[in-house]
Amino acid sequence: MNAEIPVLDVRQVTKVYGQGDATVHALRGVSLTVERGDYVAIMGASGSGKSTLMNILGCLDIPSTGRYHIDGTDVGRLDERQLAILRNQKIGFVFQAFNLIPRMSALANVELPLAYGGVKAGERRRRALAALDLVGLAERTRHDPNELSGGQQQRVAIARALATAPSLLLADEPTGNLDTASTLDVLGILDRLSLSGRTIVLITHEDDVAAHAKRVIRLVDGQIIEDRRQAAVDGPPPRHAEVTA
Numbered sequence: 396m397n398a399e400i401p402v403l404d405v406r407q408v409t410k411v412y413g414q415g416d417a418t419v420h421a422l423r424g425v426s427l428t429v430e431r432g433d434y435v436a437i438m439g440a441s442g443s444g445k446s447t448l449m450n451i452l453g454c455l456d457i458p459s460t461g462r463y464h465i466d467g468t469d470v471g472r473l474d475e476r477q478l479a480i481l482r483n484q485k486i487g488f489v490f491q492a493f494n495l496i497p498r499m500s501a502l503a504n505v506e507l508p509l510a511y512g513g514v515k516a517g518e519r520r521r522r523a524l525a526a527l528d529l530v531g532l533a534e535r536t537r538h539d540p541n542e543l544s545g546g547q548q549q550r551v552a553i554a555r556a557l558a559t560a561p562s563l564l565l566a567d568e569p570t571g572n573l574d575t576a577s578t579l580d581v582l583g584i585l586d587r588l589s590l591s592g593r594t595i596v597l598i599t600h601e602d603d604v605a606a607h608a609k610r611v612i613r614l615v616d617g618q619i620i621e622d623r624r625q626a627a628v629d630g631p632p633p634r635h636a637e638v639t640a
Contacts, residue, residue, distance in 0.1 A: 400467040402562050402594045403429035403452060408461035410447050410617075421447040422458070423617040429563075429596060434589040434627060436597045436605035439614035446567075448614065449598045453565050454482050466562045483512050487556030487564045491571040493548045495540040495555075501527060502536040505555045512559060526554035530584050546577025553584055564588065567598045582607050586628065 410422040422444045429435055439445040450456035451463060454470055463470045465485055473481060482488075495504050505523040514522070527536055530550040540548050549569060556564055566585070570578040586607055589595055597608060605611050607628045613621035 401428045401430050401464075402433075402466055403427070403596070404462075404464040405452070406462045408448075408451060408458040408463060410444075410451065410456070411459045421617055422451075424461070425614075425617070425619055426461075427612060427619065427622070429594065431562075431594055432589075432592045434585075434593075434595045434597070434607070434609040435612060436599055436608035436610070437612045437614065438599060438602075438605055440600065442616075443614040444617040445598055445600075445614050447617075449565065449567055449596075452563075452596060453486055453488060454478050483508055484559060485562045487559060487561035489549070489552050489556050489564065489566040489569045491568040493540070493545075493552045493572075495548055495551060497540055500537050500539055501532060501543065501551045501554075504540070504551055505558050508555060508559050522558050522560075523554070526558045527551070529557060530554045544577065545573050546580050549573060549577070549581050550584065553581070557588075562594060564593055564595045565598075566595065568600075569597070570599075570601070570604055578604075582628075589627070 405425060405427045408422055408425045409420070412419045412421060425444075425448060437445050437448060447456070451458055454465070457471070465481065468481065470478070470481070496507070499507070502523055505526055506519045509519040509522060524533070524536065527533055530553050532547060532550055532554065535543060535547060540551070543551065570581050573581060582604065585595060585597070589609070597604070599605050606625075608625070609627045610624050611621065612619055
């Protein structure tokens with residue numbers, strides 16, 4: 396994809412739920428652009444619209460009005476099958492609850508989106524091992540989720556998100572279920588990924604988490620009230636491994 400095309404291009408997006416007296420305007424004309432290699436934290440209190448915006452950016456929901464492009468693709472023109480393919484190929488998801496399959500090893504969990512994408516077994520294994528090495532879990536590939544700490548489970552989830560070499564890493568409160576030490580580990584990984592050129596959008600309500608991003612966008616009542624650049628917290632140097640498509 397042309398490096399000059401933004402990873403995300405959102406134009407005057409609205410989202411309305413309900414009708415009549417029960418109408419809720421979750422988003423009210425949100426516009427934003429995320430360039431390749433940016434690291435953006437989207438912040439807001441409960442009810443601000445940040446979760447709705449995340450669902451739209453992740454192609455898990457569609458806007459009521461407005462346009463949204465990811466990597467130059469107009470999402471509004473895609474059917475459900477095309478959206479599923481786009482999510483698999485273009486977006487790596489990291490959720491607060493990890494969303495790992497309990498009875499599958501770390502390696503098998505990371506291979507899963509590659510299997511859905513039709514990647515052959517040998518290539519799946521190579522890319523999954525590289526992703527686990529990238530997050531520091533090369534020695535835990537055979538462990539099931541219940542044999543791993545919360546921080547390690549989230550690192551598996553990050554590896555799974557990276558395995559498809561997506562255009563966007565979309566993380567929803569990725570440290571919300573973690574203790575302080577594990578939070579720092581996960582944020583350190585995101586810092587390294589940002590330094591290596593990954594495009595990251597992070598949903599959070601924590602100022603100390605948002606401090607790691609290069610840019611902070613703040614939502615109130617479905618509108619962007621702040622969009623500022625900042626000096627991100629310095630992270631550790633990048634690891635040698637990289638995941639390639």
